[in-house]
Amino acid sequence: MPDGTLAGRPAPAGVAAAGAGRDAHPLVVRNLVKRYGAGRPEVLKGISLSFEPRGVVAIIGPSGTGKSTFIRCINRLVEPTSGEIRFMGRDIVSLGRQELRLVRRRIGMVFQEYNLVERLSVMENVLCGRLGYVPAWRAWLRRYPQADVEQAFDLLDMVGLGDFVHQRADSLSGGQRQRVGIARAVMQDPDLLLADEPTSSLDPKTSVEIMELLARVAEQRHVPVLVNIHDVTLARRFAGRIVGMSEGRVVYDGPPDGLEDEHLRAIYGGEDWLS
Amino acid sequence: MTGAVLHDRIWRRFTPAERLARFAAYLAIVAAFVASLRTVEVIPEFLYDAPEQMADLLNRMWPADLAYYPAGVHAALVETLHIATLGTLFSIVLAVPVALLSARNITRSAALNWLGKLVLVSSRSVNSLVWALLFVAVFGPGALAGTLAIAFRSVGFVGKLLAEALEEAAPGPVEALRAAGAPPASVLLKGFWPQVQPAFWSVALFRWDINVRESAVLGLVGAGGIGLVLNSAMDLFQWDRVATALIAIFAVVIAAEVLVTQIRKRIL
Amino acid sequence: MTAASAGGDRRAFRANWPARAGLLALVLYVLYAGQILDLSWDRFVFGLDQGGRFLSRLVPPDFTRWSLLLDGLLESLQIAIIATVLGVAVSLPVGLCAARNLMPWWVSTPVRAFIAVCRSFHPIIVAIVFVKAIGFGALAGILALVVASIGFVAKLFAEAIEEISMKQVEAVRATGASFANVVTMGVLPQVLARFIGFATYQLDSNLRNSTMVGIVGGGGIGGTLFAAFQRFDYDFLCAILIAIIALIMLGELLATRLRAIFQ
Structure with missing residues (x-):
């Protein structure tokens, strides 16, 4: 096993403690640059950020500004062009395929379009979070370890879908699907939770509920949550720290209270919309 | 070209190039058909004879020997x-x-x-x-x-x-x-x-x-x-x-x- | 469902008994049928050995009798073209007569039965019947492929007509047009593009089969192929196969082009 702490499955609190013991910042990004193809403009122009082991961090900014690219670089769904991403003390950018897979198990991800496997049941979608730990043949025969199944039931109860276990994912509403998506991500026992525009496809009321759920996960499971969101009000309400991005650069990094109109102008441009 | 179309306000289903391609395709099909008909080796007697021979064959097929099915066909x-x-x-x-x-x-x-x-x-x-x-x-x-x-x-x-x-x-x-x-x-x-x-x-x-x-x-x-x-x-x-x-x-x-x-x- | 899941011992997955039974039946069937057909491992191994020798006799392909080869290919091509044009031409009225939304049932039902007969028999079987009836040669092959074309094109054409919007047909009918006018003004414009699509597919399919009808005496390269096979003339066989594959790929390319032009 390349890394003992990654391969094992200690209790969440233990992980947080181990992570904190090794490094006060479980995730450190240095000078991250991304361009899609040589000669194309840089989407990320040297991002440097470090993240605390707990709490919700919201990344705000207009669409097309590289928020999503940034978050996808962290688990290398998008390959960074250059820079360093240090997660639990290891540089993700330089990992080989197999090592990357093992690191990805510790990073949960929630998607804008939920990305559930539509034709599978809610339970099976949640258990998909364990695919990194369970051999393929066991997953195929649905012989998941009993502990995983019990945790999946608990998580479904937590997100309020305990009665939907056997329903197919395509029969759920958007908000319900996103709850399943969150349960799947938490199922990984992650040391970090990434959420890429988790509320953009949802109505305002459901958006608040989903953000509450993410904040609760961060709080109760001691998992740092990094969330892309373009709704400033939601970001202010649920995040302990806000990162404002504009045109591939970080233009604000601080607490929600410190976010003034001038920052928002710098992030989103223009001013009419503020009044 | 576009100017002319705008000027005349004539609606055409296909551009001239498309029409030309279609015309060429039709022409090629007809030419290939005619050329094939003229060169294919079909014995004329066979052709004139065909309806009669087919009728004769169907006649010999009818009635079908259904009793043969269990012994010879089923397996x-x-x-x-x-x-x-x-x-x-x-x-x-x-x-x-x-x-x-x-x-x-x-x-x-x-x-x-x-x-x-x-x-x-x-x-x-x-x-x-x-x-x-x-x-x-x-x-x-x-x-x-x-x-x-x-x-x-x-x-x-x-x-x-x-x-x-x-x-x-x-x-x-x-x-x-x-x-x-x-x-x-x-x-x-x-x-x-x-x-x-x-x-x-x-x-x-x-x-x-x-x-x-x-x-x-x-x-x-x-x-x-x-x-x-x-x-x-x-x-x-x-x-x-x-x-x-x-x-x-x-x-x-x-x-x-x-x-x-x-x-x-x-x-x- | 919810009441049951509230209990202490909740099931993560519902047992899918039909799927399990189906899988079991499949496995049993494969074992049974394999035994019936005498598909044994020994025969397979023996065949692999034999196959190696066979393959070594296929290469190098022998193209010295290229003029014979070319004649056969050309005849296959002629058969395919003539059969497609005739078959498609016949399919137009036949397909119209089979459309249940245009024709009374006492017309459409027998015509549909006729199409079903045309479609049910593999072109080679039709070819062998024609060969026995009217003698060896390209004519039998052409007629067999005309039958195959009716089975495919007329069926799809009839289905396309059944899917059209009847509003346009009603509109033409309301002007007091004759039946012929209803068809040409109300029906054909809606389905002609698809009809041409079917026809190019049929050209492709006829070309494939025109290289085969010769095996039963229906003319074309198939006869040369079968003769080479029976004389164990395997290097010539290989050359013929390569030529046939090239012709079929060319035909596929041509059919794709034609579809693009008429799209």
Whole structure:
């Protein structure tokens, strides 16, 4: 096993403690640059950020500004062009395929379009979070370890879908699907939770509920949550720290209270919309 | 050009280039048809004689010797069905890896994709009768050659449609499983397979239906099934028995088609 | 469902008994059918050995009798073209008569039965019947492929007509047009593009089968192929196969082009 702490499955609190013991910042990004193809403009122009082991961090900014690219670089769904991403003390950018897979198990991800496997049941979608730990043949025969199944039931109860276990994912509403998506991500026992525009496809009321759920996960499971969101009000309400991005650069990094109109102008441009 | 169109306000369905291409295509078809008609070697006497000869043949076929069915046709018919079914199953086993190889969103290597496509195209380009000839030469006459012929002919069809279904699978769920650190086999089983399952069953049923039809001819080259009965009855000029075999083929083909339509309605 | 899941011992997955039974039946069938057809491992291994020798006799392909080869290919091509044009031409009225939304049932039902007969028999079987009836040669092949074309094109054409919007047909009918006018003004414009699509598919399919009808005496390269096979003339067989595959790929390319032009 390349890394003992990654391969094992200690209790969440233990992980947080181990992570904190090794490094006060479980995730450190240095000078991250991304361009899609040589000669194309840089989407990320040297991002440097470090993240605390707990709490919700919201990344705000207009669409097309590289928020999503940034978050996808962290688990290398998008390959960074250059820079360093240090997660639990290891540089993700330089990992080989197999090592990357093992690191990805510790990073949960929630998607804008939920990305559930539509034709599978809610339970099976949640258990998909364990695919990194369970051999393929066991997953195929649905012989998941009993502990995983019990945790999946608990998580479904937590997100309020305990009665939907056997329903197919395509029969759920958007908000319900996103709850399943969150349960799947938490199922990984992650040391970090990434959420890429988790509320953009949802109505305002459901958006608040989903953000509450993410904040609760961060709080109760001691998992740092990094969330892309373009709704400033939601970001202010649920995040302990806000990162404002504009045109591939970080233009604000601080607490929600410190976010003034001038920052928002710098992030989103223009001013009419503020009044 | 556009200026003129705007000026005249004439609406045309096709651009001049399209019209020219269509005209050229029509011309080429007519020319090819005329040229073929003038050069093909058809003996005129045969042509004038054809209606009479056909009537004569049908006359000799009627009434069909249905009493021959239990003794001479039934076993061969069942063998034909087995050849079609086993051949289809075997073709699926062969087609799945080739489809995975040629699907661009699964195998990320243009060279390997191309290799997979090449296998699929070659399979489709060789008729099942030719496959049967080759396998008869290798395994000797019999149902084994027929089953393999059906399987090898179907690989191209099943593999192509399966690869297309895989390429049309939604990338989101697959991305989510990869992001969770799932190994490639799990991504295939839990990300792709549920998505392509309806297409898979539909393709398999469709190909089985075709194969029931195809396997009826294999006997003509010695690869087993009802074609053998048909051939020997023809060689002996027992036209009433030929009619029995033809009626049996017709009934089975229609039954297979009805069955497939019903199953598709129920489960898909 | 919800009441049951609230209990202490909750099931993560519902047992899918039909699927399990189906899988078991499939396995049993494969074993049974394999035994019936005498598909044994020994024969397979023996065949692999034999196959190696067979393959070594296929190469190198022998193209020295290229003029014979070319004649056969040309005849196959002629058969395919003539059969497609005639078959498609016949399919037009036949397909119209089979459309249930245009024709009374006492016309459409027998015509549909006729199409079903045309479709049910493999072109080679039809070819062998024609060969026995009217003698060896390209004519039997052409007629067999005309029958095959009717089975495919007329069926799909009839289905396409059944899917059209009847509003346009009603509109033409309301002007007091004759039946012929209803068809040419109300029906054909809606389905002609698809009809041409079917026809190019049929050209492709006929080309494939025109290389095969010769096996039973229906003219074309198939006769040369079968003769080479029976004389164990395997290197010539290989050359013929390569030529056939090239012709079929060319045909596929041509059919794709034609479809693009008429799209």
